[in-house]
Amino acid sequence: MKVLVVGSGGREHALCWKLKQSPLLTRLWCAPGNAGIAAVAENVAIAAEKVDELLAFALINAIDLVVVGPEAPLVAGLADKCRAAGIKVFGPSAAAAELEGSKGFMKDMAAKAGIPTAWYGRFTDMDAAKAFIRAKGAPIVVKTDGLAAGKGVVVAMSLDEALAAVDMMMGDKVFGDAGNELVIEEFLDGEECSFFALCDGVTALPLAAAQDHKRVGDGDTGPNTGGMGAYSPTPVVTPEIQDEIMRTSILPLVRTMAAEGKPYTGVLFAGIMVTAAGPKLLEYNVRFGDPECQVLMARLRSDLLPVLLAGAEGRLHDITLDWRDEPALVVVMAARGYPGAYDKDTVIGGLDAAGAVEGVTVLHAGTALKDGKIIATGGRVLGVTAIGATVSEARERAYAAVDRLDWPQGFCRRDIAWRAMARGL
Ligand code: AMP
Numbered sequence: 001m002k003v004l005v006v007g008s009g010g011r012e013h014a015l016c017w018k019l020k021q022s023p024l025l026t027r028l029w030c031a032p033g034n035a036g037i038a039a040v041a042e043n044v045a046i047a048a049e050k051v052d053e054l055l056a057f058a059l060i061n062a063i064d065l066v067v068v069g070p071e072a073p074l075v076a077g078l079a080d081k082c083r084a085a086g087i088k089v090f091g092p093s094a095a096a097a098e099l100e101g102s103k104g105f106m107k108d109m110a111a112k113a114g115i116p117t118a119w120y121g122r123f124t125d126m127d128a129a130k131a132f133i134r135a136k137g138a139p140i141v142v143k144t145d146g147l148a149a150g151k152g153v154v155v156a157m158s159l160d161e162a163l164a165a166v167d168m169m170m171g172d173k174v175f176g177d178a179g180n181e182l183v184i185e186e187f188l189d190g191e192e193c194s195f196f197a198l199c200d201g202v203t204a205l206p207l208a209a210a211q212d213h214k215r216v217g218d219g220d221t222g223p224n225t226g227g228m229g230a231y232s233p234t235p236v237v238t239p240e241i242q243d244e245i246m247r248t249s250i251l252p253l254v255r256t257m258a259a260e261g262k263p264y265t266g267v268l269f270a271g272i273m274v275t276a277a278g279p280k281l282l283e284y285n286v287r288f289g290d291p292e293c294q295v296l297m298a299r300l301r302s303d304l305l306p307v308l309l310a311g312a313e314g315r316l317h318d319i320t321l322d323w324r325d326e327p328a329l330v331v332v333m334a335a336r337g338y339p340g341a342y343d344k345d346t347v348i349g350g351l352d353a354a355g356a357v358e359g360v361t362v363l364h365a366g367t368a369l370k371d372g373k374i375i376a377t378g379g380r381v382l383g384v385t386a387i388g389a390t391v392s393e394a395r396e397r398a399y400a401a402v403d404r405l406d407w408p409q410g411f412c413r414r415d416i417a418w419r420a421m422a423r424g425l
């Protein structure tokens, strides 16, 4: 099979790394890829948002399966265009990708499906939004309806903070049109996790849960990032909680999306808050999490290619997944300054030594090859991924690999999986 993976981050490196191991694979491309992905796939110089160029490439090269990593091309209709052209694709239609593209749509679908989630209101008027906030009181959460690169959320602990968020998002349009509509919702208290299921429009197959670390600093301090590290499985999602998440947050959504004429195909990523009253939905994303994908791929023993193909062909009911017993953990190395301004094009050394640590795979997120050297090109640059007999062993291995890197302009959090450590795992 000839496969095209779309994207250029650590998630796409993990997917390519895993697909490369498939005996069914004949050729693997990644658009646009990065320097690490080039070791397992052929990079194609087409940006992930250029959906028409990607479609043309897939047609010319008779691609058997397109696997879409990030949300932007999905929201822009890449999966629809592939399907219309007779190309198999793993990823939701633009209509279904609105679950991530519009928080208001996501909340309306969750309400229709009866999914346990925060109460909410949708607003296009500033005064109405503020009146709702005053009536409900703090803590309360203010979100832009549209995509705002993961930054359009203010968890407001006070009324003033919430009212200021409305001014910032809707008044000052800090996130542009994404703030034309706001979702204001209940603050949920508990422990957060990322839960993943594969869907083919009808069937949903649980993958696994992971725990991300969104803040940039140790102890969950500092600004939000795309994710500074993850591990899986996570102790907060017991088998009972996983069943409850499938029963209350995944299966009813898949049924409702089908009934709405927007069947959901692809990976469904549910952000879940495990509260004292059980798991509650925070949000859906229409893709694998990054860096969560890295630990899921490290743990998955099954061949990924026939699984994604079954998702694309509506045959997930035939699939059972096999997982390794060992937990996996990923430490993200970012360029100093991230998530603010950071230096680019700094040289990274020690990659081979880091990758030689037992159980470790160094996945690339933002790298390029220049004059024979690997350079950092993004904010999140590497995902040092390790498996081990326990979370602590995986963590020791990952940090041993981090310490072998020679990249003074990089940094990482030193406390990934602290919640598991606190539980003695
Ligand atoms: P999002 O960009 O929607 O992923 O939200 C960013 C983060 O805000 C989430 O990962 C949560 O930690 C937090 N968050 C979002 N919604 C809520 C909520 N209703 N209650 C508490 N925290 C929330």
Ligand code: GLY
Binding pocket: 212, 226, 227, 285, 288, 289, 290, 291, 292
């Ligand atoms: N790591 C969280 C995300 O991919 O959205």
